[in-house]
Amino acid sequence: MSLTDEAIARIRALIQSGTLPPGAKLPPEQQLAAELGISRSPMREAVKALAVARVLDVRRGDGTYVTSLAPAVLLEGLGLAVELMHGNTLLELTEVRRLFEPVATGLAATRVTPDQLAEIKGHLDAMRAVREDVELLNKHDAAFHHAVVAATGNEALTTLIDGISSGTLRARVWRGMVEANAADQTLAEHAAIYAALGEGDANLAQAAALVHISTTERWLRRVHGAGQTTDTPDEDAMHSSP
Incomplete structure (x- = not known):
């Protein structure tokens, strides 16, 4: 030492x-x-x-x-580290997100307040309104997921999931979605998460989030397996969501 x-x-x-x-x-x-x-x-x-x-x-x-x-302070650098990752490491991070975020979404369904639910709906409505604008779409997508996990009331979990959810990757996926005219699917998946939260159904919320994140993971694996960068996805791989 x-x-x-x-x-x-x-x-x-x-x-x-x-x-x-x-x-x-x-x-x-x-x-x-x-x-x-x-x-x-x-x-x-x-x-x-x-x-x-x-x-x-x-x-x-x-x-x-x-x-x-506080977790938000100590884990602040995680997001920067994630932005620097690529290739197989990004695939691993997507796996981590799949393991954590659906469970967090299920927990949120049991704890979300009316005000928090209204905030989540606001971001969902905004996503629908700006569906042709990738930058704004990505912004409200990130805010939607942050608001969902924040509804758990668990600061450490929220900070961790925020950190592993790469903003750059989200933007790249959304760009491909819009260019391939496949945004309807991911908007429907966000709507399913919101509906489950509104019903207070933890199992349904967890399942909806798992479906949503799994489609992103499949997209990333297809693009990576084809030897492409996530900046230039092909249309065949565009049936996914960020």
Whole structure:
């Protein structure tokens, strides 16, 4: 273990033990280094690394603080990592989404409030209205799914699913859908999810979400198997949804 890794481990231990709780201000660099028995250089690098990981927040002229450590903060970088993935890794992420999101949708059906249901319907209506505009369609598609999972009230689950649902992949799929005149299918699948949520039927909601995500996965596998990029899908592979 390098000195920097050791410094990271010791700071994390202070946070995990509650010695430095969320929102706490770290002692000055020199003092903290002395307390942990580590030189200032690796301590400085450790703070930088933990700041990148959103564990620490370095405020210029004020000091360094432990962040809220909320899932939305700690998992923020997941989406960026997903955007950089391609090929088989994207297929793996789609599998992960298929495993998580239908279950989350079923849970949402048991917890969704009238206001949340109205928000979901608003995005569904917007998708129908802008079906020829790929950019807006993709925007409301992402918002639709975020609102559904957010209805679970589980911040960690919502952040995780948001992170693995690549905005770039959604846009590419939607572009292919619109160009192939196959958008009706995916809009119908979104409508089925909304209807199941409105009925409070967890099993039906989970099944509707599974069908919806599985068609996206099949599309991606066909395109990948044909040796194409997801930027230029063929019409035969366009019977899917984002």
